[in-house]
Amino acid sequence: MELGDADAAALDRGVNLALIGDELVQFGRAEPLGGARWRLSGLLRGRRGSEAAGGAQMIGDRFVLLQAEAARTFDLPLSVLGREMRVMASGVGDATPVETRCVMRGASVVPPSPVHLRCFAEADGSATVKWTRRSRAGWRWIDGVDAPLSEEVEAYQVTVTAGGTAREVEMAVPFVAVTAAERAASASVAVRQRGIFGESLAADLIVPA
Incomplete structure (x- = not known):
């Protein structure tokens, strides 16, 4: 994975949005340190109402770069709120799909905190x-x-x-x-x-x- 820098205008467009643990963060600068390690700075924390997860990260937590062109949105019925869902994905050439389970907490449909x-x-x-x-x-x-x-x-x-x-x-x-x-x-x-x-x-x- 290659990470890049982003100026203020790009950050305003939503560039360099990542999930670190359960917190959404944007970063302005990505400095390669070698060995698949990066130093991120110019952080915008708690994006999209995720500030409650700020500071709860631990070493080894997930880092997921969220790119609009690679994301897929699924409209699920409201009956799934609070339930555990099984999600499977497969790419070209995959023998079997990758599977994970997650609890649908409804973060995208409830209001953010005042x-x-x-x-x-x-x-x-x-x-x-x-x-x-x-x-x-x-x-x-x-x-x-x-x-x-x-x-x-x-x-x-x-x-x-x-x-x-x-x-x-x-x-x-x-x-x-x-x-x-x-x-x-x-x-x-x-x-x-x-x-x-x-x-x-x-x-x-x-x-x-």
Whole structure:
């Protein structure tokens, strides 16, 4: 395998996208070290909402270069979500297909987790936690335009934990109130966006007392 460099314009087009462990990463520079080893730099981490897998890689984890011209997309029924699937592939001249098994977790159809959680203190001792939603249908930054919702409605499942007690609340707006008592008990907030096919991973914030 030969790896190459990519400038900012090429990275914006999706060039040099690779799966390292379970995290999608883009790299700007690939330096050959010999012996089929490479040093990658100029990294863009956590692409396509895969930031939860960042930092979990171990020596020997998989490295898969994802090239648009070599990729194939399969439309599977929603009934396979959460189930293990058997995938087989064969090339020209292969005597038998190569087989693997994977669990269909639905990462491409559930929303990515919210980002930019921030806390605003209120005069009465309470606090307001706000966040920014993301969309599985709008990964590029377009000035002056919100990312498309790509869901039937905007909805969030929020868990406020304080003093060993958890409070669940459903929100239709990207903010939630934390009471003064919860804030005094070192509250934490976990936010999941609800989608048509499931919930996102949680985005977490510890609310300062």
